[in-house]
Amino acid sequence: MASADLTSKQESRHARAGGFADAAPHPLTSLLRRLAGRVVAVVTTLLGLLFLTFSMGRLLPADPVLAITGAEVSKEVYDRVYNELGLGQPIWMQFFSYVGKVATGDLGTAATTGQPILTDLMTIFPATIELAIIAMIIGAVIGIPLGVTAAVRRGTIIDHIARIVALAGHSIPIFWTGLMALFLFYAKLKLVGASGRIDVFYEGLVTPMTGFLLIDAAIQQQWDVFYNALGHIILPAAILGYYSVAYISRMSRSFMLEQLSQEYIITARAKGLGTRKVVWRHAFRNIRVQLLTILALTFGGLLEGAVLIETVFGWPGLGQYLTRGLQMNDMNVVMGSVLTIGAVFLTINILSDVLYRILDPRTR
Amino acid sequence: MLKQLLTTIALTGALMGAQPALAASPPNMLVIGTNLTGIRTLDPAQNNARTVSELISNLYDNLVQLSPDDLKTLKPMLATKWEVSADGKIITLTLRDDAVFQSGNKVTAEDAAWSIQRVIKMGQVGSTDVALWGFTPENVEKLVRAKDEHTLEIELPQSVNTDLVLYSLAGSSIGIVDKKTVLSHEANGDFGGAWLSANSAGSGPFSLAQWRPNDVAIFNAQPKYWGGKPAMARVVARHIPESGNLRLQLEAGDVDVGQYVASGDLDALSTNKDMVIDNVPGLGFYYIALNQKDPDLQKPKVREAFQHAFDWKAISGNIMRYTGFPWQSMIPRGMIGAPDEAAARYDYDPAKAKQLLAEAGYPNGLKKVLNPSGAPTLPFAEALQASARAAGFDLDLVPGEFTPAFRERKFEVLLGNSGARLPDPFAVATQYAFNPDNRDEARLGSYYLWRTGMKVDELNTLIDQSMRERDTEKRTDIFKKMDGIYSGMAAPLVIFFQRTDPYVMRTNVKGYHGHTTWSTRWHDVTKE
Numbered sequence: 088m089a090s091a092d093l094t095s096k097q098e099s100r101h102a103r104a105g106g107f108a109d110a111a112p113h114p115l116t117s118l119l120r121r122l123a124g125r126v127v128a129v130v131t132t133l134l135g136l137l138f139l140t141f142s143m144g145r146l147l148p149a150d151p152v153l154a155i156t157g158a159e160v161s162k163e164v165y166d167r168v169y170n171e172l173g174l175g176q177p178i179w180m181q182f183f184s185y186v187g188k189v190a191t192g193d194l195g196t197a198a199t200t201g202q203p204i205l206t207d208l209m210t211i212f213p214a215t216i217e218l219a220i221i222a223m224i225i226g227a228v229i230g231i232p233l234g235v236t237a238a239v240r241r242g243t244i245i246d247h248i249a250r251i252v253a254l255a256g257h258s259i260p261i262f263w264t265g266l267m268a269l270f271l272f273y274a275k276l277k278l279v280g281a282s283g284r285i286d287v288f289y290e291g292l293v294t295p296m297t298g299f300l301l302i303d304a305a306i307q308q309q310w311d312v313f314y315n316a317l318g319h320i321i322l323p324a325a326i327l328g329y330y331s332v333a334y335i336s337r338m339s340r341s342f343m344l345e346q347l348s349q350e351y352i353i354t355a356r357a358k359g360l361g362t363r364k365v366v367w368r369h370a371f372r373n374i375r376v377q378l379l380t381i382l383a384l385t386f387g388g389l390l391e392g393a394v395l396i397e398t399v400f401g402w403p404g405l406g407q408y409l410t411r412g413l414q415m416n417d418m419n420v421v422m423g424s425v426l427t428i429g430a431v432f433l434t435i436n437i438l439s440d441v442l443y444r445i446l447d448p449r450t451r
Numbered sequence: 452m453l454k455q456l457l458t459t460i461a462l463t464g465a466l467m468g469a470q471p472a473l474a475a476s477p478p479n480m481l482v483i484g485t486n487l488t489g490i491r492t493l494d495p496a497q498n499n500a501r502t503v504s505e506l507i508s509n510l511y512d513n514l515v516q517l518s519p520d521d522l523k524t525l526k527p528m529l530a531t532k533w534e535v536s537a538d539g540k541i542i543t544l545t546l547r548d549d550a551v552f553q554s555g556n557k558v559t560a561e562d563a564a565w566s567i568q569r570v571i572k573m574g575q576v577g578s579t580d581v582a583l584w585g586f587t588p589e590n591v592e593k594l595v596r597a598k599d600e601h602t603l604e605i606e607l608p609q610s611v612n613t614d615l616v617l618y619s620l621a622g623s624s625i626g627i628v629d630k631k632t633v634l635s636h637e638a639n640g641d642f643g644g645a646w647l648s649a650n651s652a653g654s655g656p657f658s659l660a661q662w663r664p665n666d667v668a669i670f671n672a673q674p675k676y677w678g679g680k681p682a683m684a685r686v687v688a689r690h691i692p693e694s695g696n697l698r699l700q701l702e703a704g705d706v707d708v709g710q711y712v713a714s715g716d717l718d719a720l721s722t723n724k725d726m727v728i729d730n731v732p733g734l735g736f737y738y739i740a741l742n743q744k745d746p747d748l749q750k751p752k753v754r755e756a757f758q759h760a761f762d763w764k765a766i767s768g769n770i771m772r773y774t775g776f777p778w779q780s781m782i783p784r785g786m787i788g789a790p791d792e793a794a795a796r797y798d799y800d801p802a803k804a805k806q807l808l809a810e811a812g813y814p815n816g817l818k819k820v821l822n823p824s825g826a827p828t829l830p831f832a833e834a835l836q837a838s839a840r841a842a843g844f845d846l847d848l849v850p851g852e853f854t855p856a857f858r859e860r861k862f863e864v865l866l867g868n869s870g871a872r873l874p875d876p877f878a879v880a881t882q883y884a885f886n887p888d889n890r891d892e893a894r895l896g897s898y899y900l901w902r903t904g905m906k907v908d909e910l911n912t913l914i915d916q917s918m919r920e921r922d923t924e925k926r927t928d929i930f931k932k933m934d935g936i937y938s939g940m941a942a943p944l945v946i947f948f949q950r951t952d953p954y955v956m957r958t959n960v961k962g963y964h965g966h967t968t969w970s971t972r973w974h975d976v977t978k979e
Contacts, residue, residue: 150855154489161582162894164574200664201491201648210663266695274699281700283667287482287687290669291661401691403666411665414826415489416852 118441125440129433136429137189137422141182144418154198154416189426195419199411204423207408212427213298214284215397215404218324219389225328226335226389227382233332234339238347239366249336256333261392264326265399272322280319282401289315323400327392331385338381339374346370376447383439387432476707478978479684481960484697484706487665487690492648495626496570496577499872501952502710504623504969506668506688511626511653514544514563514603515617519731519964519971522874525617529558529627529654530603535613539921542605542613543598550677552629553651553658560597565630567595567605567620569642577624579897580873583881583918584616585609610919612926615875622872623970628652656681656974666690670973682977701726701955707978708963709955714830717773717953725958730773731965733950734783734879735869737775737831741943743904745863747819752811754941757864758797759804762838763947770830775868775948781883781937782876784949787923788930789876796938804842816843822853824867832866858896860904868950869899872968876930877917883944884910884937903943909936 144151152168173181188195194204237249273281280286284300289312296303301320304313346352347370355365394406401407405424412420476482490503495511498504514530530544550558570578571591585608586594594606607616619625628643629652636646643652651659656678657670670686691697691706694713698720700706712720720726739757741748748754767777778784780793808817823832829850836846846864856862871878886898889906896902900910910933917929954965962975 150858153855153858161574161579161897164576164578165894165896167574197491197664199489199491202664207664266693269696269699274703277703281703281705282484282691282696283689286705287667287669287689288477288480290667290687399693399696401689401693401696403663403690407665407692411488414852416855 118444122437122441125437129437132433133426133429134186137186137426138182140422140425141185141418144421145178151198151416151418154418185422194423194426197412197420197423198417199415199420204419207420208405208423208427209298210295211404211408214300214402215390215393215406217299217301218320218327218393218397218402218404219386221320221324222327222331222389223382223386225325226331226385229328230332230335231339231378234336235343235366235371237336238340238343239362241344246340249340253333253337256330261326261330261395262399264329265323265396268322268326269399278318279322280315282319284319284403285312285316286319323396323402327389327396330392331389334385334388335378335381339378342374342377343370346373376443379442379446380439383435386435390428390431476705479682481683481686481708481963481973481976481978482706483686483688483708483710484691484700485688485710486692487668487688488692490664492644493651493659493662493668494577494644494647495566495624495628496573496642497575497644497648499576499579499622499624501870501969502688504872505966505971506670507623507626508655508966508970509657509670509686509973510651510655510659511623511628512550512558512655513622513625513970514546514620514627516970517618517621517874517966517968519966522967525614525621528621529563533617539610539613540607542607542616544603544605546601546603547677548601550654551675552632552654553673554629554632556629556631558627558629558654559600560603561600562630563603563627564595564597566627567625568592569628569633570624573642573644579624580619580622580878581616581625584611584619612877612918612921614921615873615877615918618873618875621970622968626653626655629654656972657686660685676974678974681974683973686973686976701957704957707957707960710952712953712955714770714773717955720955727956727958728773729954729956729965730951731954732776732784732967733952734871734874734967735950736778736781736783736879736883736946737771737828737866737868737948737950738883738899739835739945739947740857740862740865740867740899740903741945742860742862742864743943744860745819747813747817748863748943750811751941752807753813753817754943754945756804756807756811756842756844757839757945758941759800759807760839760842760844761835761945761947762799764799765838766831766834767948770834771948773951773953775950777947778949779938779946780934781880781942781944781946782930782934783879786874786876786930787927788934790934799838801838801842804839804844808843813843816845818845818847819863821846821848821864821866822856822862823848823850824854824857824865825852826850828866828868831868835866857902860891860902870950870969874968876933877914880910880914880917880930880933883946884933884942885914887911899944905943907936907940 151172151174152165169175173184192205196202197204197207200207233249233252237246240246269281272278293300293304293307293309293312296306300316301313304316352365352370355369390405393404394410397404397406398410405427408420409424412424485502487502492498493503493506495507498507512529514528515525516528518526529546529550531547533542533544535542546558546560546563552558567581568591570581571586572588574588590608594608596604598604632652633643633647636643638645649662656673656676658673660671661667661669667690668688672681672684674680691700694716697706697709697712698716701709701720702723717728721728741754741757743749763777778793779796780790782789821832821836823829832848836848839846853862853865857865857867869882871882883899886895886900886906888895889901889904913929913933917926920926920929952965956963959979961977961979965971
C-alpha cells in the first residue's frame, strides 16, 4: 500500500516536472558519434598541452641533469646522466620520443623521487581527488543553499552575508587562510590534525587498496584510522571548499534570480504555492543543469587551489608534487602532472557535456 | 530555508568537532619535521645531501665515525681498530664480530670491501669524496679487499694523508651494505640500486619500515643492534615544507625536532621555553661569485670593491642569525690553519668601494645582473642589492634557480651558499680554490673557482700538497699560506658568512645532536 502510494507520487512529480522526465531516449549512435569527435579533440588538446609544457621546460634555465644528481657532481657522472636522458638529441626528436612513450603509458621517471611518474601518480592522485571531492561536497552543500537563499531574500541580511562570503573568497589568499585556520583549529582548539593525511602513529595500519584513505580505512573497518584521517582532511577540504562556496553561491544566486523573474514562477506564486515549493520544486529544477556545469568547473578549480593548500598542510597530493617538480626543475614530473590535470579537466568537461545533454532535452 | 542553511553549517561544525583531540608524540617515538624534497633514493652510494645523509646514517653503520662534538678524532664503529703501514700506502681495519645486518647475516670484511667498490663503480654523487683518493672502477676491486672475515685492507693508489681517507669512510655514502641481500635484488647490473632506493640492508640501529618520497620515512629500532637497542622504538621523518605549519606542530608537541625552519619562525621559537635551537656549524660559506669571463669583473679593483659593497653586519643579526656567522676566510672556523678571528677582514665601506670603482675606470658606478643560486639565498641577494647601491653598484636582481647557470659559467654576479662533508680544510679548499683546467670544454663544474673562470697554479699546488702531507703542523702551514694568497688576490668568490644549520628541538628531547657532516645519529636519543 505504502509503496503503491510512493509510485503514484513519483509519477505525479514526473508529470509536473515540465518535460524531460517523459522525453524519448537519446539515440545511441548520435551520442557515440559525438563522443568520437570529442575524443579526437581531447587527444589534439593533450598533444598541444604536452608541446607547450615541453617547450616551457626547455626554455627555462633548468638543468634536468642536476635535478637528478644534485649540484655537486663530477663531470663524469654529469655526462653519463646527460646521455642517459637523451639530452644530446635534437629538441624535436626528444619531444617525439617523449610523446611516443606517453602513448604507451610511460611518462618517464621522476628525478625527485626516483620512481616512474605513473607509480607516483597512483599514490598521490587519490590524495588530491579525495581532498577535492570532500571540498566539493562542502562547497556545494553550503554554496547552493546560500546562493539560492540570497536570491530569494534579495536585499536581506542573508543576501549581504552571501556577498561578503563571496568577496572574501575572492580576495583573501588561500595560503593565509590555511595558516590561520591551522593556528585556530589545530594549535589552539586541538580539533584537527596538522599535516599530512594521517597522524604518524596510525601509519601502516591500513593497507592501500583504492588509494582513498577514508575508503580503505572504512573497508578494513579501521575506525580509529578513519576518524584520524577525517580529522586531517576536514580542514584543508573545508578551506578549499570555502573558496568554492564563494563561486558556487554567487552563480547559484544569479541563476536563481533569473528563474524567479520567469512567468511560470509568477504563475505558480499566483496559484498560491508556498515559497519553498516554488523555489525548490520549480525554479531549482530548472537551474540544476547550469549548476552541474558550475560544479564541474569548480572541481577543476579545486585541483588548482590544491597546489597552495597542499603545501600549507603538507598534503602529499598532486599540487605539492607539481610544485616540487617546478622547484627542482624535474620536467618529467611537471609534464606528467600538467598532463594529468589537463586530462582531468577534459574528462570533467566531457562528462558534464554528456550529462547536460541527458538532463536538458532542449540540447538534443 | 534559512533553517536548512544553518543546519548544514552546524553539521559541518559538528563533524569537525567530532574529531578526537590529537596527542603529542609518544615517549618512545621521535618525530622529525623536515623537508624531504628531492630525496629520490635511500641508497647510500647515490647520496651526499644533508637530509638524506641523516636518514642513511641511521640505517647503515660506517667503518669509523666522528662524534658531533669532536670532528678531529676518529672513533670506532664497525671497525674496532685500524693501522696505517709505515709507508702510508695501506690502511688495515679490523672489524667487530658481533655486528649483524637486519637480514641476520653477519657483517664481514667482504661486505665492507664490496660496499666501497660498489660506491666507486656506480660513480654516483656518493663517490664524490672517496674518489678523490684515486680509486677508479678499474682499480678499486684490487685495492680495496677483504683479507679475511674481519680484516679489510685499503691500498691507496696515490700518496694521500690517510686521515683524510678515514674521514671519507665516516661519510654517510660509505655506509656498509649487506652484499648478499643487495646482490639478490640486482637488476640490469645496477648493484641493487633500484631496490635499495626504497629498502634498507644495513647493520645500523634502525631499519626502514616505510618510505614514501616527499611524504614520510619511518624507521624501526633494531633490537639486536650491536651497540644496544635504541631508546626510540620508532623514528619518523615527516615532510613538512611549510615553516609556519612546522612551527605550530613543534609548539604542540606533535613534532620533536624541526629542520629547515624559516628565520621568522626561529625568532618566535627562540623565546619559547619548551624549545632549544641548536645552531650547528657547517662546512661551507655564503659567498658572492664574480664571473671572470666578464671584462669588468676581471679587474682586481672591482673585485675588491665588492668586498666593501656588502653591509654584512646589518643582516648578521636578522636574516643570517640562525643560518650563518660572519666569517671571511676560506678555511672554516676551528679547523687547522683557520685564523683565530676572521670576522672583519673587510668592512662595509661605500666610499671606499666607490673610490676603488673609480680607480678601476668606473667613476659613474657599474651595472651588473645579480642572481641568487636559488630560493634560500634570495633574501641575502636582496640585502646585497640594497647595500651595494650606495657603493656605486647598480645590481639588477633576477631571482630563480641559477646553480645550473653558475656551473655553466653563464652569469655575471651570483650569490650562493655551499656545504661539504669532509671535516678538513682540504675539502673546502678543493671546492673554493682548485681549478686544474680553466678551459670551457673542461667543464669542471664541481669546482667553484672553475665556475668563476679563474685558475691559480700556486693554489692548485698547495691543495695537492695538503692532500698528500701527513704531518699536521706542515698541513696547518699549508692552509695558512693558502688563506693568505686567497685573501690577498681579491678572489672572485667573496666569502662573508660561514654556514650554520639550525635544528629546533623540544627540551624533553635529549641526545639529539645535529652533525656538522650531516651524519646525525639517533641511537642515543631519549625523551623525558
